[in-house]
Each structure stands twice: as structure tokens, then as C-alpha cells.
Amino acid sequence: MLADTLAAIRAADPAAIAEARALQDRLTKPRGSLGVLEDVAARLAGAAGACPPPLPTPAALAIFAADHGVHAAGVTPWPQEVTVQMVANFLAGGAVANAFAAQAGVPVTVVDVGVAADLPDAPALVKRKIGYGTADLSRGPAMTVDQAVRAMEAGIEVARDLVAGGARCLITGDMGIANTTASAALISVFTGADPAEVTGRGTGIDDETYERKVGIVREALRVNGLPGGTSGAPGASGASGASASEALRALAAVGGFEHAALAGFILGGAAARVPVLLDGVIAGAAALVAAALDPSALDHCVAGHRSAEPGHAAALAHLGLHPLVDLELRLGEGTGALLAHPVLCAAVRVMHEVATFDSAGVTEKPV
Numbered sequence: 001m002l003a004d005t006l007a008a009i010r011a012a013d014p015a016a017i018a019e020a021r022a023l024q025d026r027l028t029k030p031r032g033s034l035g036v037l038e039d040v041a042a043r044l045a046g047a048a049g050a051c052p053p054p055l056p057t058p059a060a061l062a063i064f065a066a067d068h069g070v071h072a073a074g075v076t077p078w079p080q081e082v083t084v085q086m087v088a089n090f091l092a093g094g095a096v097a098n099a100f101a102a103q104a105g106v107p108v109t110v111v112d113v114g115v116a117a118d119l120p121d122a123p124a125l126v127k128r129k130i131g132y133g134t135a136d137l138s139r140g141p142a143m144t145v146d147q148a149v150r151a152m153e154a155g156i157e158v159a160r161d162l163v164a165g166g167a168r169c170l171i172t173g174d175m176g177i178a179n180t181t182a183s184a185a186l187i188s189v190f191t192g193a194d195p196a197e198v199t200g201r202g203t204g205i206d207d208e209t210y211e212r213k214v215g216i217v218r219e220a221l222r223v224n225g226l227p228g229g230t231s232g233a234p235g236a237s238g239a240s241g242a243s244a245s246e247a248l249r250a251l252a253a254v255g256g257f258e259h260a261a262l263a264g265f266i267l268g269g270a271a272a273r274v275p276v277l278l279d280g281v282i283a284g285a286a287a288l289v290a291a292a293l294d295p296s297a298l299d300h301c302v303a304g305h306r307s308a309e310p311g312h313a314a315a316l317a318h319l320g321l322h323p324l325v326d327l328e329l330r331l332g333e334g335t336g337a338l339l340a341h342p343v344l345c346a347a348v349r350v351m352h353e354v355a356t357f358d359s360a361g362v363t364e365k366p367v
């Protein structure tokens with residue numbers, strides 16, 4: 001399924017991007033006056049291979065939840081059971097993601113890809129558990145390559161099912177106590193940045209825990225024989241540097257089940273030519289994996305926001321993605337991407353509804 005999904009992904013259509021640019025220049029506004037909105041609308045035209053591109057609505061949020069063996073290393077002050085408790089909170093409608101999703105009119109699906117407890121059935125819960133949490137990535141591989149591929153396939157299937165249900169924009173969400181540690185390790189491997197540059201304070205940790213967390217990320221790379229902090233390292237050049245098997249090995253070694261599922265979700269959206277609106281640092285780490293498997297998948301991604309985690313900025317810079325909003329959020333769950341969704345819709349709606357100088361009889365400035 002992974003191979004079929006990769007084979008279905010098409011790169012952006014340059015003709016549709018050029019058409020979008022030309023149309024934007026004829027609309028009743030000074031050229032370029034919509035700034036980043038013009039870039040993102042042209043990007044979606046390229047991804048869809050159509051100008052104007054389809055409105056990215058209705059959207060659907062998928063929150064991928066999993067636990068992490070590295071929790072035992074003391075990288076976060078929160079107990080592991082907060083993951084399963086927050087899953088229950090999402091299903092009951094009580095989390096920040098639910099409030100933002102309600103505001104944006106976006107339905108929420110929760111996917112258990114590896115929570116360390118059994119969950120009761122619920123209409124909005126998709127059960128695709130690969131394991132009861134990963135192994136501790138600072139002592140060896142967090143999961144097997146086979147598990148990583150199965151988690152990716154779960155993400156691909158969720159993307160496919162949401163698109164079949166009518167979604168025209170896929171929004172990424174995550175829940176997993178300790179997952180900013182795995183994110184930092186992945187970002188270090190795939191960008192070549194030093195662990196100290198891409199490790200952040202996650203949910204909010206003191207200086208002592210932070211120092212330990214950086215050390216754990218460093219140890220994870222050493223134990224798993226992965227490069228990091230060396231710009232010439234395999235994977236450092238992302239898509240061109242890491243072979244597919246190297247990328248999968250790195251994902252399995254230091255990722256989480258939700259990172260793998262999110263990478264699959266991104267590839268699944270790209271294969272369906274439905275834009276994927278990325279949330280924060282966890283989605284950024286997953287996008288690096290997806291891009292290493294097929295750089296064209298990125299043409300279908302939009303960075304919803306920039307989180308306060310330093311690794312997120314590093315991931316976005318490496319991917320060449322420009323975030324739509326920057327509100328210093330550091331929550332995850334899909335919250336930043338949900339806030340960006342109306343902005344994305346507005347950018348595309350301009351291309352459908354704004355009059356041209358000709359059609360509205362507005363005089364253009366002399367050339």
C-alpha cells in the first residue's frame with residue numbers, strides 16, 4: 001500500500017501555478033498585495049493541477065495518538081496516562097482542538113496508533129493500535145521497520161477514508177506525551193541540525209529536564225547509529241540525501257507511531273491530490289519523513305502555523321514551507337492548523353470570487 005501510494009503522487013503542475021499568478025495579477029487589487037496568501041493559493045493550484053484550485057473545504061482533522069518509551073527517561077513532567085486521558089477528552093469534545101475545530105466547522109477523528117492502554121469503542125475513534133507505546137529510543141530502535149510501515153499504512157487509510165467521506169483538506173493533529181523528544185530526534189537526523197538547536201521545552205520543562213532531554217536526543221542518535229548535527233550526513237539533505245530505506249530506518253529508530261502515521265497521512269493526502277494542512281513540530285517531523293520518501297508530497301502540504309518549538313522552525317526552513325500564522329502556540333493536537341484553515345480558504349476564495357480589472361471596469365495603474 002505504501003508503494004502504491006508513493007506511485008500515485010504527482011508533483012505540482014507548473015502551468016497551473018503560472019495561470020494562478022497571472023489571474024492574481026488581473027484581480028482588483030495591487031499586484032502582490034495579498035502577500036503570502038497569493039503564494040499559498042498558487043501552491044494549491046499547482047497541487048490540484050487546476051486554476052483556480054478547489055476550495056479546501058470541507059476539512060477534516062485527524063488526531064493521531066500514541067505513547068513513547070522514552071517517557072521513562074524523564075523528558076517531560078507529565079505522566080504518560082495523560083495521553084489516554086486526552087484521547088477521552090477529545091472524544092468527549094473537551095479539548096482545545098475541539099473548541100478550535102468547532103470554530104472552524106471541522107469534524108474531529110481520533111486515531112489510536114499506539115496508546116499504552118486499551119480504549120473503549122467510540123464513533124469518532126479509529127482503532128489502529130500498532131503497539132502499547134514505542135520502546136525507549138535512547139536505548140535502541142523505538143519500533144521495527146515493519147511497525148513503522150504498518151503505522152504509515154494506518155495513516156494512509158485514514159486519509160483515504162476521510163477523502164472518500166468528502167474531505168477536501170486534511171488537517172494533521174497529534175497527541176502523545178513525550179512526542180516532542182522523538183520529534184527533535186527526527187528533525188536532527190533529517191535536517192542535519194545539532195540536537196541542541198532543535199530540542200525544545202515541549203509542554204514546558206525546567207532547565208535541568210531540558211539538559212537531560214538534549215542529552216537523550218543525542219544518545220538516541222548515537223545508540224541507533226544515526227547522523228545528526230552533521231550537515232553532510234545521510235538524510236541531512238532530506239529527499240535527495242536519504243534513500244527510502246534509510247528514511248524508514250530513521251523513522252523506526254527514533255520516531256513515534258503517531259509520527260509514522262502522520263507521514264502516511266501526508267502521503268495519502270498527496271496521492272489523493274487533497275491539500276494537507278500541517279500543524280506543529282510533530283507534523284513538521286513527519287513531513288520531513290514524507291519528503292524523504294517522495295519530495296513531491298510536499299507540493300500538497302501547507303504549513304498551518306509555526307509553533308514555539310525551535311525544531312519546528314528548523315523543519316519548516318528545511319522543507320521550504322512558509323507558515324500561515326504564528327501565534328506562539330506550543331500545544332499540538334492540530335490547534336495551529338485549525339486556526340489557519342479559514343486563512344487558507346480565504347486565499348483560495350479570492351481566486352474564485354474577486355473581479356478582474358476588466359470585468360469590474362476598474363482602471364489599472366499606467367504601465
Ligand SMILES: Cc1cc2ncn([C@H]3O[C@H](COP(=O)(O)O)[C@@H](O)[C@H]3O)c2cc1C
Pocket residue numbers: 075076077078082086174175176177178179180181201202203204331332333
Ligand atoms: C494536558 C495536555 C494536553 C496536550 N495536548 C497536546 N499536548 C502536546 O504535548 C505533548 C508533547 O509534549 P512533551 O514532549 O513535552 O510531553 C503531546 O502530547 C502534544 O500533543 C498536550 C500536553 C498536555 C500535558
Ligand SMILES: O=C(O)c1cccnc1
Pocket residue numbers: 180201202203279280281282307308309312329330331332333
Ligand atoms: O509544536 C507543537 O505542536 C507542540 C509543542 C509542544 C508540545 N506539543 C506540541
